[in-house]
Amino acid sequence: MxxxxxxxxxxxxxxxxxxxxxxxxxxxxxxxxxxxxxxxxxxxxxxxxxxxxxxxxxxxxxxxxxxxxxxxxxxxxxxxxxxxxxxxxxxxxxxxxxxxxxxxxxxxxxxxxxxxxxxxxxxxxxxxxxxxxxxxxxxxxxxxxxxxxxxxxxxxxxxxxxxxxxxxxxxxxxxxxxxxxxxxxxxxxxxxxxxxxxxxxxxxxxxxHDRTADVVVAGYRLHKNSTEERPLLGSLLLALYDDAGSLRHIGVSASFTEKRRGELYDELQPLVCGPEDHPWGAWSEVTASGGKAAQANVSRWNAGKDLSFQLLRPERVVEVGYDHMEGERFRHTAQFKRWRPDREPSSCTYEQLEEPVSYDLDEVLSG
CATH class of the missing domain: 3.30.470.30 (DNA ligase/mRNA capping enzyme)
Structure with missing residues (x-):
């Protein structure tokens, strides 16, 4: 060439x-x-x-x-x-x-x-x-x-x-x-x-697009620099309830300062729970044992990256910023805005999300 x-x-x-x-x-x-x-x-x-x-x-x-x-x-x-x-x-x-x-x-x-x-x-x-x-x-x-x-x-x-x-x-x-x-x-x-x-x-x-949503915190992953002596939160696992009342994983929120990662880890420890007390318990157990569901926790871009997570009782609500959806999930990492102690987790549903008006891609490509 x-x-x-x-x-x-x-x-x-x-x-x-x-x-x-x-x-x-x-x-x-x-x-x-x-x-x-x-x-x-x-x-x-x-x-x-x-x-x-x-x-x-x-x-x-x-x-x-x-x-x-x-x-x-x-x-x-x-x-x-x-x-x-x-x-x-x-x-x-x-x-x-x-x-x-x-x-x-x-x-x-x-x-x-x-x-x-x-x-x-x-x-x-x-x-x-x-x-x-x-x-x-x-x-x-x-x-x-x-x-x-x-x-x-x-x-x-x-x-x-x-x-x-x-x-x-x-x-x-x-x-x-x-x-x-x-x-x-x-x-x-x-x-x-x-x-x-x-x-x-x-x-x-x-x-x-710049939008916000109130979502349930259902778990967290540790930061790559986390140690037993200094545990640091890496990302929050976010969820919403669907029409059937099931808690659906919708994305993650990350990008915290090191100080805030330590604070969030300590703040969330009272909510730590086992698989038997969480809607995602079966998923977590299979992942931990290396079963087929573990494929959901393997990064396509980095096969060696650890994406295991800690379950939290879904009792806390956070307001996050997001740009747009990809199917039923946030397309990109959501931005942490603030805790919402005034919101009940059960009220955090997909209904709050703005639906874009349908538009045919061929119309964009042929213009």
Whole structure:
């Protein structure tokens, strides 16, 4: 492979901001304003293509090529330039919306399973930037130029490859922010049109949904630095009651200071209980014995990571911040806000969660 931009390359990153920013604050004589895009909920992926040789690289520069043979095949098609370096996202869709959990299943060591999933739940590549075309390095060019070149390069993309929609209209971006969540998207990204491509720098802006929910604390995991002499809480296991009255795991809350980890560990010890006193007792017992349910406590990204947990009587309620849901769970780690002693755990149900308006993913991709 011989390209003007060669791997490894760390992608340009984004920092979170509140609300869709005003393009007028990003002034430039030649390329003023912002380019807004949907924020795709998938695996960030840089594509390096030199003829039939195609490499897919993750955000942390690890190879993704073997996990997505159907994406590699699509990128080899005539609708994609013979020699190019693209930035984009690998996504999987089902029933008109993105499915991140299904996408995660693709990171599997068995080639037979990868091949089967490539057939049953094929992934797609959504391109939103270009770093090189032919022998030309475009990474130092303004985004306005790169976008123009990308549109020309992917004017007739093959099946499985898409060019992301964009707008310079703030009102349209705000509409996307409200509508596209129903198709499983993650918010909106804003990029200065004057900006060059800056690897590993937070030169873009991301706008994500900001919501809160009152949830039950059902257990905790210890921090990796916890010791018998100084036990530290790593994360809180969060839960909600479903319509049948069952306590369902909905996610975790973490990111505490070391001092707060020690305080939380001490604070929660009176609630420690055994499997016989907890709705998740059977799950906990099987996990502890190394049975099949232990698979639920193995990290897909780090097989050696200990995800065992301590059960707590589900008597305390905490308010957490979250951005959006993936099925019945928080898509990302929830942010601890405050304890809610005024709430009964039984009142913490899925009904409090905001339901995004349904929106067809094909409408986003074909716009």
């Amino acid at each position: 011989d390209l003007p931009v060669m791997p490894p390359v760390q992608p340009m990153l984004a920092k979170s901001v509140k609300g869709v920013p005003d393009p007028a604050t990003f002034t430039d004589d030649e390329h003023p304003g912002l380019l807004f895009e949907p924020k795709w909920d998938g695996f960030r992926c840089l594509v390096f293509k030199d003829g039939d040789e195609v490499e897919l690289a993750s955000r942390n520069t690890k190879p993704l090529t073997r996990y997505f043979p159907e994406v590699v095949a699509a990128l080899r098609s005539p609708g994609v330039p013979e020699r190019c370096v693209l930035d984009g996202e690998i996504v999987v869709a089902h029933d008109g919306r993105l499915e991140f959990d299904t996408l995660q299943e693709r990171i599997h060591p068995a080639e037979s399973r990868v091949s089967m999933l490539a057939e049953t739940t094929p992934a797609r590549y959504v391109a939103f930037d270009v770093l090189a075309l032919g022998d030309e390095d475009l990474s130092t060019h303004p985004l306005a130029v790169r976008r123009e070149r990308l549109e020309a390069a992917l004017s007739s993309p093959p099946d499985g490859v898409h060019l992301t929609r964009t707008t310079t209209d703030r009102a349209v971006a705000e509409q996307w922010f409200e509508q596209f969540e129903g198709a499983g998207l993650d918010g909106v990204v804003a990029k200065p049109l004057r900006g060059a491509y800056e690897p590993n720098k937070r030169a873009m802006l991301k706008i994500k």
